[in-house]
Amino acid sequence: MIRLGLTGGIGAGKSTVAATFVDRGAYIIDADKIAREVVAPGSMGLTQLVEAFGDAIVAADGSLDRPALAAKAFADDASRATLNGITHPLIGARTQELLDAAPDDAIVVQDIPLLVENHTAPFFHLVVVVHADEDLRLHRLTTMRGVDEADARARIAAQATEEQRRAVADVWLDNSGSAEDLAAAAARLWDERLMPFEANVRSRTVAVPIPALVDADPNPAALPSRLSNRLWAIVGDKAVAVDAGSVRGSIPRLRVTVRDDDAASKLVDLLPAGGFPAVAEGVYGAADPGRPAEVTVVVTD
Known part of the structure; x- marks a missing residue:
């Protein structure tokens, strides 16, 4: 088994890479999905959040009202620490459950938008960064996702810089072209590097370096x-x-x-x-x- 950390800035195209890996047999663990799951209606996480921040953070349908929570949880450092103290252990425990359930020969792809910001890159066998220039990401967010331009700029600015991502990246997938180009690059990465890497780890075999991969x-x-x-x-x-x-x-x-x-x-x-x-x-x-x-x-x- 190997664990791959997949990350990239908002609008970079990470979902296309994740979908390509899943099509090829990846065992996917989606950090955003887990974060939503641990505070779903009826969950212990939501109960703890209500105890900490009050009933006003619950929407009419019983789900978490995220804007209402944000208004309370990000008001000061103490409130933010309370939020993290509730959600982070639950997210960590659920992630570990999924890791424990992975097959011995799995290529585990952990889709983590804030991998760089959370300083978790060293804990993966390999880190893959999906990248697109800021202007292109801004265009995608505003035209394809309907995000307000000011909001899109703020989200991009709040995330890691290109330099910070490049410092931890083992693989850099450029998404300045089409989604088909990106998917093809991800498929080549899976076939030429990830599958041999996983097989070598499982068999305890030292790899013969592939110059094209090393040079990249x-x-x-x-x-x-x-x-x-x-x-x-x-x-x-x-x-x-x-x-x-x-x-x-x-x-x-x-x-x-x-x-x-x-x-x-x-x-x-x-x-x-x-x-x-x-x-x-x-x-x-x-x-x-x-x-x-x-x-x-x-x-x-």
Whole structure:
């Protein structure tokens, strides 16, 4: 199994990519859908929100009146913290339930509009960003979705910048063309990279890098940082340091320093599951054919 984080600015075309992945067999987890589900009529989430913010946040049909909630929940930092304290654990628990139910050979696609803003990129095997220039997104929102221009500009401005998205992106899908072009690009990504990546993780096989995929990295300068952050997410408190190290040819070389042999032994399973199968004792490679890496685990002196 691999987990893919799918994100992109409003109006970029993320839904087209998600639909293409689903058609090819993806196990989809939609963050927005979960956020609505946990506060649906009759849910514990809605009950807790009413207890915190009052009956006025409930519409006549028993559903959550989101504008009414927003007026109360975003009035100050304390109210916002109350809202997050109710919804975030419920969203997290439901997401984990869906992850636990995924098949062992699944390519799990987590559709998360605010993935960059929430700083969760390192927790995915791969992050895919769907991008379109701001003017094009504005045109789509106002003409295709009927969003007021001022509202559309405000929504775009409130989200992550192109630079911030590019810093965490492993794959950059440009949607300046047609929906058919974007769907075709997503299908190629699925066939050429995602399926081999998942099979390699499951079989604990180091990938043979595919030059075209490697060369398509949206931000090569940030690759060592992305890999370091990914390794930290995998190893957690079992490591005392993760160093980006050097580059051998086009292959970043990273080092994970652990406290003792017991911690090193735990990484024997954690690193392959996270996308870095073993090459030799204490040495790991990348299962992703588009993102080669060499990882060495050393015990601190």
